[in-house]
Structure formats: structure tokens, C-alpha cells
Amino acid sequence: MTVITPEAVDTSAPPPRATRARLIAVLAIAVTCVALLVILSSIVGTRMLSPTDLWKAITAFDPTDDAHLLLMNRRLPRAVLALLVGAALGAAGVVMQSLTRNPIAEPGLLGVNAGAAVGVAASVALVGIVAPVAYFGAALVGAAVAGALVMMLGGARRGSDPVRLVLAGAALSVVLGALAQIIIVNGDEQVFDRYRAWAVGSLAGRDLEVLAPTAILVGIGLVMALLLSRALDAASLGPETARALGIRPAVVWSVAGLAVVVLAGGATAAAGPIAFVGLTAPHVARLLVGSDHHRMLPTAMMLGAALVLVADVLGRVVAPPGEVGVGIMVAILGGPFFVALVRRRRLAPL
Known part of the structure; x- marks a missing residue:
């Protein structure tokens, strides 16, 4: 007969109720911060507005009021787009780290x-x-084609093969990056300027025409990721254990890869390439609420949205009357933060 001593019992994990309470508290704080950042993003810019202007524009829109037109046609859609882009990249980062088992x-x-x-x-x-x-x-077409090629070269049909997927993605990214450079270098100055405006990552000039398709794509991708949360928990234990739990690794890999392509492709198409959000948000979420995907995914979504909103607001005020692209500001904020996170404590295990 085996005797279980008090020393043999693992008391490091919090009880389920405590975990749920922590998740609710973290999400409540995150949602509140994101809501405040959306308001701040809507009123900050070359022309400063007030929360009262925003409230009146939403509740009693006056098409003859310049402030209302600015808010409803430019500022508010831009703030919502920043929220969607950040949430998409945060969720895509969680799924990608789970797929590759790479922190x-x-x-x-x-x-x-x-x-x-x-x-x-x-x-x-x-x-x-x-x-x-x-x-x-x-951009969406290019992202979808590249993602499909990487998934095929990475052996998604055979199930979990993180090393092959990473190698395929790195190799194809280098080839496609060189191809993009060849196209731009052989173009004229106007071609370079237009490409540069997208490549730095920016939300300027995005309106409802971009917001609507982005919202649809990101919404589909987020639903896919959230529905996969339990399967990703099982798949992270390894292919043999996953099969024993009734999970088909090849199916999970294919659907999860599609979710990443939809999320990251939609976000990149809308705002250009934005780094560090999909890398930093999952780690902070993992430290706050643990490694279960049904808790980590919504937390990473809110953290990613907050990071992009903060970067977008700061980009408008650091160099008036111009602005710094959100992609540059996210790198400035996210890079040192991630380095500090790594130096101060070990990365949370996957």
C-alpha cells in the first residue's frame, strides 16, 4: 500500500475556484483598461477632443459637426481597428507557441x-x-498563400512536427522577403514610398472600408482559437497522450494553423507587420492566469489589444504634428519589456 505524505502532495497549483476568481479579476481589469484606451485613442490626436464630444457623437450624431465626423469616420474606427489587431496578434501568438511548443x-x-x-x-x-x-x-491573399505553403511544407497532415514547421516558415519567409525586396528595388520612387507606408505598420488612414473585413476575419479567427482551447491543452501533452484523450493531432494542427493564418493575416493586412505583440502578450498572460488555453487566450487577446492601443496613442503625441507608426512604437515598447521579462524571471513553461 502506498502512503501519501504531506510532502508528496503538490500544493503549488491554486484551487479551481481561486483560479477562476483570478481569471475574472484579470479580465475585468484588462477589459476596463482596453475600454479606457479606446476612449483615449478616440480623443487624442492633432486635434484634441473631449470624452463629451465622443459621447455626443455616438448618442446624437450631427453630420454638420466636424468633431462628430472626425470621431465617427476616423478616430473611433481606428481605435476599434487597433483593438482588433492587438487581440488577433495576441491570440495568434498563443496558438503559435502551442503549435510549435516553442516559448x-x-x-x-x-x-x-x-x-x-x-x-x-x-x-x-x-x-x-x-x-x-x-x-x-x-496582403491578405499573400498571407493566406504563404501560410498554406508553410503548413504543407511543415507536414501538418502528419500531425505534430514543430521543428519542421519552424524550419519551413523560416526558409519561406527568407525567400518571400527577398522576392518583396526585388520587386520594390526594381520599382520607382512612388512604389517604394507606398510600400514603405504599409511596411512600417500603421493605422493612419484606415476607415470603415478596412475595419469591416478585418472585424469579420478576426472574429472568425478568434472563435476558432477559443473553440480549440481544450484541444490545444491536450495536444501540448504530446501526440501519444493527445490520441489517448481522443484528440487527432493532425486535425488540431490543421485547424490551429488556419486560425493563425486568419488572425495574423487579417491583422497584418490591416495594419502592416507588427512585431512583439504575438510574442509578449502570451507570456504575460501565462504568468497571470496559467497555461490553460481557455484562460490564456482571452487574457492574451486583451493584453495584445492594450499594447497596440497604447502604442498607437503614443505614436500620435511623441512627434507632433506628425506621428510614429504603430509598428515602430510597438517595437520600442515591446522589445525592452520582453527583454526585462526574460531577465527578471524565467519564461513560463509551455
Whole structure:
């Protein structure tokens, strides 16, 4: 007979009620912060507005009021787009790290950034597009094709093969990046300027034409990721254990990869390549609420949204009357933060 001593009992894990209470508290704080940041993003800019202006524009819109037109056509759609982009990248980062079982994986490993860059470069140089909504379509097609190629080369049909997936993504990203550079270098100055405006990562000039398709894509991707949370928990234990629990690793991999492509592709198409959100948000979420995906995913979504909103607001005020692209500001904020996180404590295990 085995005797279980008090020393043999693992008391490190919090009880379920405590875990749920912690999750509710973290999400409540995160949602409140995101809501306040959306308000701040809507009123801060070259022309400063007030929360009262925002409230009146929403509840009693006056088409003859310049402030109402600015808020409803530019500021508020931009704030919502920043929220969607951050949430998408945060969730995609969680799924990508789970797929590869790699704590430094991020959505760009599936080649979506490089594919989107080729799509934008080709459309600018060959077609001469200038509208943000046209950038969105071209980038989305490029991201989808690149993601599908990486998943096929990475052996998604055979199930879990993290090393092969990472190698396939890295190799294809290099090839596509070189192709984008060739297209841009051989174009004229206007082609370079248009591509650069997208490549730095920016939310400026995005309106309802970009917001609507982004919201649809990100919504689909988030639903897919949340529905996969339990399967990802099982798949992270290894293919043999997952099969014993009734999970088919190949199916989980394929659907999860599709979710990453939809989320990261939609976000990149809308705002350009934005780094560190899909890398930092999952780690902070894991430290706050643990490694269960049904808790980590919504937390990472809120953290990613908050990071992009903060970066977008700061980008408008650090260099008036111009602004710094959100992609640059996220790198400035997220890079040192992630380095500090790594130096101060070990990364939470997957």
C-alpha cells in the first residue's frame, strides 16, 4: 500500500475556484483598461477632443459637426481597428507557441508577414494600388498563400512536427522577403514610398472600408482559437497522450494553423507587420492566469489589444504634428519589456 505524505502532495497549483476568481479579476481589469484606451485613442490626436464630444457623437450624431465626423469616420474606427489587431496578434501568438511548443515562437513564423509583404509589393508595383482597402486585399491573399505553403511544407497532415514547421516558415519567409525586396528595388520612387507606408505598420488612414473585413476575419479567427482551447491543452501533452484523450493531432494542427493564418493575416493586412505583440502578450498572460488555453487566450487577446492601443496613442503625441507608426512604437515598447521579462524571471513553461 502506498502512503501519501504531506510532502508528496503538490500544493503549488491554486484551487479551481481561486483560479477562476483570478481569471475574472484579470479580465475585468484588462477589459476596463482596453475600454479606457479606446476612449483615449478616440480623443487624442492633432486635434484634441473631449470624452463629451465622443459621447455626443455616438448618442446624437450631427453630420454638420466636424468633431462628430472626425470621431465617427476616423478616430473611433481606428481605435476599434487597433483593438482588433492587438487581440488577433495576441491570440495568434498563443496558438503559435502551442503549435510549435516553442516559448519564443510568434505568428510571423508561419510566413504570413512575408507573404503579405509580397502581396503588397506586387500589387503596388504591378497594379499601382493606393487605397488602404486595396492593400488589405493584396496582403491578405499573400498571407493566406504563404501560410498554406508553410503548413504543407511543415507536414501538418502528419500531425505534430514543430521543428519542421519552424524550419519551413523560416526558409519561406527568407525567400518571400527577398522576392518583396526585388520587386520594390526594381520599382520607382512612388512604389517604394507606398510600400514603405504599409511596411512600417500603421493605422493612419484606415476607415470603415478596412475595419469591416478585418472585424469579420478576426472574429472568425478568434472563435476558432477559443473553440480549440481544450484541444490545444491536450495536444501540448504530446501526440501519444493527445490520441489517448481522443484528440487527432493532425486535425488540431490543421485547424490551429488556419486560425493563425486568419488572425495574423487579417491583422497584418490591416495594419502592416507588427512585431512583439504575438510574442509578449502570451507570456504575460501565462504568468497571470496559467497555461490553460481557455484562460490564456482571452487574457492574451486583451493584453495584445492594450499594447497596440497604447502604442498607437503614443505614436500620435511623441512627434507632433506628425506621428510614429504603430509598428515602430510597438517595437520600442515591446522589445525592452520582453527583454526585462526574460531577465527578471524565467519564461513560463509551455
